[in-house]
Amino acid sequence: MEKTWWKESVVYQVYPRSFMDSNGDGIGDLKGILLKLDYLQELGVDVIWLSPVYKSPNDDNGYDISDYQSIMTEFGTMDDFNRLLSAVHERGMKIMMDLVVNHTSDEHPWFLASRSSVDDPKRDYYIWRPGKDGKEPNNWESVFKGSAWKYDEGTDEYYLHLFSQKQPDLNWENPQLREEIYSMMKWWLDKGVDGFRMDVINFLSKDQRYMDGNILDGKQHGDGSPYFLNGPRIHEFLQEVNQRVLSDYDVMTVGEMPGVSPDDAVLYTGEDRGELHMVFQFEHMDIGGGPEGKWNNEKWDLSDLKGILSKWQYRLEEVGWNSLYWNNHDQPRVVSRFGDDGEYRVESAKMLAACLHMLKGTPYIYQGEELGMTNIAFESIEEYRDIETMNSYEELVNTYGWPKEKMMAAIHARSRDNARTPMQWNDGRNAGFTTGTPWIGVNANYPEINAEKAYNDHQSIFHFYKKLIQLRKQHDIIVYGRFDLLCPDDEQIFAYTRTLGEEKVLVLCNFKGQEATLTIPTELHSLKATLLIGNYEQEESDTVSSEPLRPYECRVYLLK
Known part of the structure; x- marks a missing residue:
């Protein structure tokens, strides 16, 4: 397998709105990120992935873009971005941008032109369809609940929005639209950015028949995903993106892809395919889901989690590459999800970090993960800001009759806002995030959990992450070694080996708050062992x- 810098890197995701506010308006910004670059350099990360910083009306926290080549006013200016990019490069790090090209904002000039007339040259930049029998063109449900179609009185047609009504889907069948997107991508790459994380990129190709989806019991709308996930032209489109844009630059790419299998990922990431370097799959994040997806928040078994992660490790072993993540801006905090955010917060956060970073693939750290930040439990729905959370509350409580207590418990466990509370820098006012009123509430545990305290404690989760990153740079086996799962049915221990040449790495992780014993294979006992890292004191x-x-x-x- 070819050695590359992006396989050997560790990526840190910054959610700018919640990272650091430099001007006291309660919203994180680009100058705030600049203020904290030394912190990220100290941690040792190689690549900073910025969630969208483009101009946006902010219906979906920046994922509704109204101008791809301008900066959101609240975040600063293009000069601020240029200074940040230069400062990142000066420190030997790279920047990966969020590329959102499945949809735009309904305030983007393309859409304003598109909806102005059925004859406008940009009409086909978006997906418009006439109604059917006085209703929507089909029965698809939006990811954010409700119909995926919005009626436009001016032209008497409906436009498709797989997300918010203010996020109309782009029509990738239109070659002129694709040319506009390629031009925009080149503009950013020529500016010097080092790659793209591509938002829901496997949604680009829609089945042009626009057939109704299956309706589950008690549902109002149908599941359209078979007709827009991994659609008929998706590989053609991504190969064209690579040929027309990406192949001319030494950059990294990762595609966010709900509903992909390992076999799909082989096609998306195969080194001979000319598409992407890796995908974000959701299979391990969807564990514990039910008829209402994550909101059911059911129990999960460790054997299932191990089975999912191992399946991906084995399938992409020789013909692709994995992204490794527990957290991002759309997921709850991992120590609250898969660990223990109470008595064993520190121990379980370290264990989860080691378990992930020793797998084969490129690790991603989400801001605050390296501090062991936890989920938030706001008391009322009014304190939440996430459109998905609020829409789901409205539908499940007011339409389907869920008790408010049940829904709030699900929100406390699984809402995207768990990841979006402000970064906890110190024990001062608003956790040092802002001198103003934060756009979303700060977690009350910030006096105990904050970066300043973690930095000064050499046994902290921060320093554990720092050591994991250092180990990755010191040992090729952590990057390139073969993965093998041990004890697949054990419901308490996640154990596996990595092998490269004559070396092996043995990883042992206890996922429970009780002691656990594992029988180590005899052949491993006979080898000389060096403890690389652990989260408890251990005799040499x-x-x-x-x-x-x-x-x-x-x-x-x-x-050895």
Whole structure:
């Protein structure tokens, strides 16, 4: 397998609105990120992924773009971006931009022209259809609940919006539209950005028949995903993106792709395919879902989680590349989701970090993950800001009759706003995020959980992440070694090996708050062992310890 810089990198996602506010308006901004670059450099990350900073009316926190080549006023100016880009490069790091080209804002000039007349040259930049029997063109449901179609009185047709009504889907069947997007991508790459994270990129190709989706029991709308996920021309479109744009630059690409299988990912990321470097898959994040997706928030088994992650490791072993993540701006905090955010917060946060970073693939850290930041539990729906959360509350409580207590418990566990509360920098006012009123409430645990405290404590989660990143740079086996799962049915321990040449790495992770014992294969006991990292005090030894794993303990051994 070819060695590349993006396989060897560690990526840190910045959600600008919540990272650092430089001017006291309660909203994070580009100058705020600039103020914290030394912190990110100290952590040791290689690439900073910026969630959207483009001009936007902010219906979906920047994922509704009204101008791809301007900066959102609240975040600063293009001069601020240029200074940030230069400062990142001066520190030996890179910037990856968020590319949102499945949809725009309904305030984008393209859409304003498109809806102005059925004869406008940009009409076909978007997906317009006449109604059917006095109703929407089909029965598809929006990802954000409700119909995926919005009626436009001016032209007596409906436009497709797979997300918010203010996020009309672009029509990738139109070659002129694709040319506009390629020109915009080149503009950013020529400016010096180092790659793209591509938002819901496997939604681009829609089945042109626009057939109704299946309606589940009790639902009002149909599931259109078979007709827009991994659609008929998606590989053609992505290969064209690569040929026309990406192949001319040494950049990294990752495609956010709900509903992909490992077999799909082989096609998207195969080194001979000329599409993308890696995908964000959601299978491990969807664990514990039900008829209402994540809102059911059902129990999950460790054997299922291991099975999913291992399946992806094995399938992409030789013919692709994995992205590794627990957290991002759309997911709850991992220590609250898969760990213990109470008594064993520190231990479980470290264990989860080791478990992920020792897998094969490129690791992604989401802001605050390296501090062990936890979910938020606002008392009322009015304190939430996320459009998906608010729409789901409205539908599930007011239409389907869920008790408010049930829905709020689900929101506390799974809302996207869990990841979007302000970064906790210190124990001062508003956790040091802003001198003003923050756009969303700060988690009340910031006096205990903050960057300043973590930096000064060499046993903190921050320093554990720093060491994991250093180990990755010191040992090729962590990047390129073969993965093998041990004890697949064990419901308490996630254990696996990595192998490269004569070396092995053994990873042992206890996912529960009780001691756990694992029988180590005999052939591993005979090898000389060096403990690379662990989250408890451990007596020095040149063999693998046979002591039980303590609550949420992890041990990573190098075996020779």
